[in-house]
Amino acid sequence: xxxxxxxxxxxxxxxxxxxxxxxxxxxxxxxxxxxxxxxxxxxxxxxxxxxxxxxxxxxxxxxxxxxxxxxxxxxxxxxxxxxxxxxxxxxxxxxxxxxxxxxxxxxxxxxxxxxxxxxxxxxxxxxxxxxxxxxxxxxxxxxxxxxxxxxxxxxxxxxxxxxxxxxxxxxxxxxxxxxxxxxxxxxxxxxxxxxxxxxxxxxxxxxxxxxxxxxxxxxxxxxxxxxxxxxxxxxxxxxxxxxxxxxxxxxxxxxxxxxxxxxxxxxxxxxxxxxxxxxxxxxxxxxxxxxxxxxxxxxxxxxxxxxxxxxxxxxxxxxxxxxxxxxxxxxxxxxxxxxxxxxxxxxxxxxxxxxxxxxxxxxxxxxxxxxxxxxxxxxxxxxx
Numbered sequence: 001x002x003x004x005x006x007x008x009x010x011x012x013x014x015x016x017x018x019x020x021x022x023x024x025x026x027x028x029x030x031x032x033x034x035x036x037x038x039x040x041x042x043x044x045x046x047x048x049x050x051x052x053x054x055x056x057x058x059x060x061x062x063x064x065x066x067x068x069x070x071x072x073x074x075x076x077x078x079x080x081x082x083x084x085x086x087x088x089x090x091x092x093x094x095x096x097x098x099x100x101x102x103x104x105x106x107x108x109x110x111x112x113x114x115x116x117x118x119x120x121x122x123x124x125x126x127x128x129x130x131x132x133x134x135x136x137x138x139x140x141x142x143x144x145x146x147x148x149x150x151x152x153x154x155x156x157x158x159x160x161x162x163x164x165x166x167x168x169x170x171x172x173x174x175x176x177x178x179x180x181x182x183x184x185x186x187x188x189x190x191x192x193x194x195x196x197x198x199x200x201x202x203x204x205x206x207x208x209x210x211x212x213x214x215x216x217x218x219x220x221x222x223x224x225x226x227x228x229x230x231x232x233x234x235x236x237x238x239x240x241x242x243x244x245x246x247x248x249x250x251x252x253x254x255x256x257x258x259x260x261x262x263x264x265x266x267x268x269x270x271x272x273x274x275x276x277x278x279x280x281x282x283x284x285x286x287x288x289x290x291x292x293x294x295x296x297x298x299x300x301x302x303x304x305x306x307x308x309x310x311x312x313x314x315x316x317x318x319x320x321x322x323x324x325x326x327x328x329x330x331x332x333x334x335x336x337x338x339x340x341x342x343x344x345x346x347x348x349x350x351x352x353x354x355x356x357x358x359x360x361x362x363x364x365x366x367x368x369x370x371x372x373x374x375x376x377x378x379x380x381x382x383x384x
Contacts, residue, residue: 045075050082053089062093080106084115091123099123114143118156125163133163134172154183158193165200173201181210188214188221195227199234207231222251226258233261236378238268267371273344284339287347291332293368294351295325301362318361321354352376 053068069086076082087102100123106116121136137160145152157180164173177198184190191214198207211228214221229244245262249255269275273286302318328350331343339347355373359365365373 047072049075050079050085053085057085057089062089065089066093080109084119088119091119091126096123096127110144112139112144114140114145114149114152114156117143118152118159121156121160128167130164130167130169130172134160137163154180154190158197161197161201165197170201173197174203177201177203177206181206186217188218188224192221192223192227195224195231199227199230202234204231204234208235220251222248222255225251226255229258229265230261233265236374238265238374238378241265242269264370264374267368268374271368271371272375273348283344287339287344288332289368290351290372291325291329291347293372294354295329297358297365297369298322298325298354301358304362317357321350321357324350325354 049068049072053065053072056062056065056068066086066089069082069089073079073082073086083102083106087099087106090096090099090102100120103116103120103123106113107120110116117136117139121133121140124133124136137156140156141153141160143153157176161173161176161180164170164176177194181194181198184194191210195207195210195214198204198210208228208231211224211231214224215228218224225244225248229241229248232238232241232244235241242262242265245258245265248258249262252258271286271290273283273290278286298318298321302315302322305315305318328343328347332339332347334343351372352375355365355369355376358369359373364370
C-alpha cells in the first residue's frame, strides 16, 4: 500500500485508537504473563526453601531452619504454613516473643484452627502459664483440624494432662483425665496411656478400673498387670496387688519396679498378724516379730536423734513411746501359745505409732519397718 492510500487512515482517530488499544492489550497481557511467571517462580523458590527448612529442623539445625522459613516467607508472605513453621521453630529455640507474635497473627486470621491453638498452648506450657495453656489447649481440642482430627484432638488432651501433672496441677489434670477416659475408643494402647496418667495423678481407684478393663480383653498384658498391681498396692489392697504383681513379674523378670513392689507386698502379707486363717501360733509369732522390730526401729531412731542433738520435744516423744513399749513387752511375751485379743490390738497400735513417729523423725523405713508402716495406713484392707 503506498503512502497515498495510508494517509487517509492516519487521519482517522478511531483507527489510531483501536490500534493503540490492541497494542496496549497485547503489552498488558505480556506483562501479566511475565508477572504471573515471576510470582510462580517466587512461590516455587519459597517451596524449595520451606522444604529445606523442614529438613534442617529434622536434623536439629533449628537456626538454619529459621532462616530458611524467613526467606521462604519473603517470597510468599501470606503462606499460612510457612508462618506456623517459623513460629514453632522460634518457640523451640527459646525466642518466645517472636514466636508469639507470629502465632497471634495467625490466630487472628483463623481463631478456630487447631494447629495454631496447639502451638500457642505449647508456647504457654513452655512459659509455665497454666491458665493460658489450658485455654489454648482446649481451643485446640475443640478446634478445626484437617485429616485425623479425632487423633489430633485426643493427642492435644494427652499433652495437656502431661503438662498439668508436670506442674503439680492434679485437680485440673484429673478433670481432663475423666473427660479423656469417657471419649477413648476401644484401643488398648490409648487405654494404657490413660491408665498410666491416672497413676501419675494418684487417682488409683480409676487407674485400677482402667487396667482391669484392659485385662478383660487382654488377660496376659504384662504392662496392664503391673499397672493394676501398682494401683491396688497404692490403695492398700495388698492381696489383690500381690496377685497382679506376681503374674507380671513372672512374665517380665527384668522389671525392677514390679519386682520391688512384689517383694514389699509379700512382706506385708507375711507380717500382718490380723490376716484371716492364721493359726494362733503363727498369729503370735507375727505379733512378736512386729513388736520386736518396732522396738529396734525406735531405739535406732532415738540414738540417731540424740547424736544429732535434735529438738528436745522430739526426744521426749520417742522416749514416751519407748516407755510404752517397755511396759507392754511382758504382756506380749507372756504366753507361749497365744496372745489375748486386747493385748494384740494394743501392741499393734503401739507398733503403728512407733513406725509413723520414726518415719517423721528419721526418714522412710525399709524392709519389715516399711511393711509395718504401710499396714498402719490400711488396717483391715490387706485381705481385699
